[in-house]
Amino acid sequence: MMLSIENLRVSFAREHGDPVEVVHGINVTLDKGETLGIVGESGSGKSVLSLATMGLLPRTATASGKILLDGEDILSMSERQLCRVRGRKIGMIFQEPMTALNPSMRVGAQIAEGLRLSQGLSRRAARAEALRLLDMVKIPRAADRIDSFPHEMSGGQRQRVGIAIALALKPELLIADEPTTALDVTVQAEVLDILDELVSELGISLILISHDLGVIARITDRTLVMYRGDEMEQGETEQVLRRPAHAYTRKLISALPNRVRSALETPDG
Numbered sequence: 001m002m003l004s005i006e007n008l009r010v011s012f013a014r015e016h017g018d019p020v021e022v023v024h025g026i027n028v029t030l031d032k033g034e035t036l037g038i039v040g041e042s043g044s045g046k047s048v049l050s051l052a053t054m055g056l057l058p059r060t061a062t063a064s065g066k067i068l069l070d071g072e073d074i075l076s077m078s079e080r081q082l083c084r085v086r087g088r089k090i091g092m093i094f095q096e097p098m099t100a101l102n103p104s105m106r107v108g109a110q111i112a113e114g115l116r117l118s119q120g121l122s123r124r125a126a127r128a129e130a131l132r133l134l135d136m137v138k139i140p141r142a143a144d145r146i147d148s149f150p151h152e153m154s155g156g157q158r159q160r161v162g163i164a165i166a167l168a169l170k171p172e173l174l175i176a177d178e179p180t181t182a183l184d185v186t187v188q189a190e191v192l193d194i195l196d197e198l199v200s201e202l203g204i205s206l207i208l209i210s211h212d213l214g215v216i217a218r219i220t221d222r223t224l225v226m227y228r229g230d231e232m233e234q235g236e237t238e239q240v241l242r243r244p245a246h247a248y249t250r251k252l253i254s255a256l257p258n259r260v261r262s263a264l265e266t267p268d269g
């Protein structure tokens, strides 16, 4: 898997007046197994960038540039081609796991349903695979929890189920948009660590979107810092944190809690 976003611009039509451009020429490349963090405050265009990459921009949006996934441009694919890409190549994890979960279906059955549709597994094989996935995302006593409903689980467990559902389709690229924002801090760290472990174990590429540089710093190789639709800087996460090239990045770093900030500081200052 290789993703290459070239000079991506996105604008939205307005009822009155000219369209407004909200992403102003972003360039990103991502190799197999690499993890990229996209950070920036609210409105910086992170979600628009990720929606564009999944081919999920609303109809009012116009995009130009290229989003090449293994050489094929997402921006010029038909809805049918996009559905195949989303089923096979790109998985998604959302901020609120309930958006990806069906509240009236047991979690095991939801994971199994995806497996039966995508891989044509028998009922029994799909259930066994669902159990394996629940174990993989470290749901305690998975064999007992497989028949739980989403509302019977904690937020962190629901997000793990969300991760299991995304992984069930064996994606090559996973896009996680604020996957831990709705969780408390300790649970946040657990879910991030699971995500980190799984993507590296499975060789999946990851785009992790967050307004929180602490979240990005925890698990990504590279970071793109965005502000109002522009790239502020991009580079190895460690470099960006230790030697931020841009005042905006320094502002994001100074907004981190002391505890996180001091963990990032270099011995040589």
Ligand SMILES: Nc1ncnc2c1ncn2[C@@H]1O[C@H](COP(=O)(O)OP(=O)(O)OP(=O)(O)O)[C@@H](O)[C@H]1O
Binding pocket: 012, 022, 040, 041, 042, 043, 044, 045, 046, 047, 048, 049, 058, 060, 211
């Ligand atoms: N459907 C839409 N129609 C019009 N404008 C939109 C639409 N979606 C997003 N925008 C605008 O695009 C800009 C970027 O929004 P985006 O959601 O990508 O920001 P973000 O960095 O993800 O912020 P947040 O962290 O709040 O989600 C904002 O100015 C937003 O108002």
